[in-house]
Amino acid sequence: MDNSKERTLQNYLIAGGFGGICTTLIGHPFDTIKVRMQVVPGLYINSFDATWKIITHEGRTGLYKGMSAQLIGIVPIFALSILSYESGKKLLTKIDEDEQNLKPKKLFLAGMFSGLTTTIFSVPGERIKCLLQMQNNTKKYHGFFDCLVKLLQEGGIRNLYVGTCATLLRDIPSSGIYFAVYETTMRTIQQNTTQKSIWHPMVAGGLAGISNWIVAMPADVLKSRIQIAHVDKYPQGLRSAFREMMNKEGPIGLYRGIVPIIIRSFPANAACFLGIHVALDFFDKFK
Template structure:
């Protein structure tokens, strides 16, 4: 079995890549969620944040630098196994499409493998995303209002009390809508760039750290270019009060189009793109370094 189709080594290396992603990208994610869930001001009210950099500035000024890392425990616990499952799922997707061992995947085959992995990751991702978003936006409450949640475990406890396991997994359909195409674009773009950037005459597996970082960063941009409207819908749905959207993502979509227009589906675009390159460059760099380590150990 080749390293690309070995689910065990891909699982372990994916966990390393996921941890790198969270550490580098979480501040941008906090800003993105706060912008996406920012309520539309009523006549005479001032908009809470004028834009991406104003949100950064206000968050740090009012709450301190480490406020940008609020809610990081949930994705750090969830994202490492999430990326582990993702890369293991990619290896399974490649294996299912192979007609002989060591077969090189086409762009479409890599897309299919990534899309399949996106399905696998949903069961891990949804609770962590719901908890993360609620912690990130609770500072948007009226001044003097005490925080509803004390931390990730308190969020999970309260959600379960309010609506059971269905409340914890609210946004599953929206997450699938976001992640199936985005995960396909993620893997296929990275693998394409790996081959395109490889030195002439090489087999495409030996890349310098800078080339890995570049290919991973562009793959991250491709991923988010595909999925940001669905991500806006997911964030709104997962942070809404219980029962606000009885018909789920369709109700969120109708409300956004009716009250804010189509441009609102791209709220958070700037912080997403600012985050996409460094966070995903770090992810693939961590993944590739871990895979190289496994090769040195003969795994």
């Protein structure tokens, strides 16, 4: 990420939130398809079949189920993610070292720190999002806040944090890859051109998004299964879900829903980093 020593952590916090809004508006329909394919194996032949069936039986709005939960959750998650990443870079920068020239290993570590810090927001948000996305015409939950209240009534705060271990297993390594790929791609592009372009963060963000999901997908499948299941279905949590998947579907089950999420990854993350750069350029211009 282009760095300016005069930018404050507050600038990164706001820019990250704006980037999260951009990525949600572009990518949510693909995320709905991904979750449906992950949780109900065999119901859909492929991504296109899933899209067609959702639109046919639930209308186009079916693709946007759970988006309110995503938007409510994504702003603090992305804001905290960018803030934590920039803070991580500062912590890993030696006195005589330029932050813009940190090696990929340190960028990866800073990204992992980002993935760790966002869990407190991402787990409840994704729990609610997945439950809303899995609803058909028979609705138990009527929107984000209704789902939130019912989950709290049924099991308290603990009920919101179902799937925490799987989320950590997904987000810590994948966030490291995400930011390391983004930064190294931006550096490569900028070394070969003297002109700035909006395409630079879009290309780097898109490639970072694809890299992120290749790493994150197995844990994300398990997370989705755990978060929509009855509380007693997986008594050992992640281990129970993994054991069931290996017995019934084998390793290929860990990449169920990969096609829609890869299709989503490039435009959604391109929009995310474009939004972040637009916000940061705004702060640079009007500071």
